[in-house]
Amino acid sequence: MNAHYCQTNHHRSLSKQFSRNFIPVSHKKAIGSSRKVGNKGQNYPMKCCSSSISQPPLQQAGEEVELKLHHLHKENFGFLVRDEYGWQVRRMGDSEDEMKKVARVQAEAFHEPVLLFNDLFFEFFQAEVLAGLIHRVRNSPPDRYACLVAEASKEGSEFKEVVGVVDATVYxxxxxxxxxxxxxxxxxxxxxxxxLHKFRRQKVATALxxxxxxxxxxxxxxxxxxxxYEDDWGARKxxxxxxxRVVSTDPPWTSSWIGRRRRVLMIKTPKHHLYTKY
Incomplete structure (x- = not known):
């Protein structure tokens, strides 16, 4: 009984740790608007496209069509990467079956096996991952959050399954x-x-x-x-x-003192204008 209780607490802790990997969608911007308001880190309400505030009419019908196509392209893009080391990446579909496949990939990657009732804990953890995924999809504008999936790009390949996933969120x-x-x-x-474990070290993450x-x-x-994680040299490489590039690390009082692994913050920018603070 004590072993079961300890493993239950371990699983709950793992679920919380997994949840921290996902940043909730906030500071939502009206779909179709690229205007930025407010200062850094502040949340200001924005007028949506259906606002009663009058806007100048489009001069030509063609401009309206072009605008709609522009937003359709930004929100419902097709394949983002094709034949990158044999993989292609697209946006996740909104079907229940597709979301279950994505949740299984993430659950397999982040689940830590336990001594007893491992299969039961895995199914429970996978259900939590799926619930979180559904919540993000339903509550995020399509131009603020996207879950991307990787699959084999070669026609006739024996690998028809989703082999890798990643979340991208505007924040x-x-x-x-x-x-x-x-x-x-x-x-x-x-x-x-x-x-997925059997597809690691095959450039799937690079394509993602x-x-x-x-x-x-x-x-x-x-x-x-x-x-x-600071000590995950494979991921950092x-x-x-x-x-x-690494620009900072978690403060000691938020990691080692409470038993959490220390993390590094990494940023990519074409201009390389980063301010490194340790």
């Missing part, structure tokens, strides 16, 4: 923004990157990171941000090879 946080130039007020946060860059370009975001 703003003062702890991150202080490492960016003064005119930066938001960035693309990369989290939940996961690859490249697809995130494509999303940043489509959403007109200059900076990409992610976190990695992967991100460094992709152009990310």
């Amino acid at each position: 703003r946080d003062n702890d991150v923004l202080r490492h960016l130039p003064a005119d930066a007020d938001e960035y693309l946060y990369i989290s939940g990157i996961a690859v 990171l490249k697809a995130c860059e494509m999303v940043a370009n489509l959403w007109e975001l200059e900076y990409l941000v992610l976190r990695a 992967l991100y460094s090879n992709a152009g990310y």
